Amino acid sequence: MGEPATGRCLCGAVSFEVTGAFEGFFLCHCSRCRRGTGSAHAANLFSSTAQLVWLTGERSAKRFRLAGTRHERCFCAECGAALPYVEEESGWVVIPAGSLDGPVLTRPDAHICWASRADWDEGLDAVARIDGLPE
Numbered sequence: 001m002g003e004p005a006t007g008r009c010l011c012g013a014v015s016f017e018v019t020g021a022f023e024g025f026f027l028c029h030c031s032r033c034r035r036g037t038g039s040a041h042a043a044n045l046f047s048s049t050a051q052l053v054w055l056t057g058e059r060s061a062k063r064f065r066l067a068g069t070r071h072e073r074c075f076c077a078e079c080g081a082a083l084p085y086v087e088e089e090s091g092w093v094v095i096p097a098g099s100l101d102g103p104v105l106t107r108p109d110a111h112i113c114w115a116s117r118a119d120w121d122e123g124l125d126a127v128a129r130i131d132g133l134p135e
Helices: 031-037
Strands: 005-008 015-019 024-028 042-047 051-056 061-065 072-076 093-096 110-112
Antiparallel strands (some): 042 093
């Protein structure tokens, strides 16, 4: 990645910049990621060399680590939106793909924890697609 990637939370209270290359992009289907996102999976980019800089609202960026696990997440205290963080043990920067302002110029590398996926996360290609909200 040449130019820094920027991102922010849903309400705009927190903004950040990430400089460096993304080395992995994984869609995690584990029950912890599903519970933390309220969705079928978490979509996170990983980098061992990137630098994370908070541009605004760093005090609103809150972290949660589930005791006895490696599961961790960072979120905006105002709106709850997912935010990036640096893993303390490994030093990896973890960036929620949906928090970035611009396009993600790489495709996911893998669905991980696939065996843990939600029972309704099957055959989703057959589900109707609607460009806006349903009527």
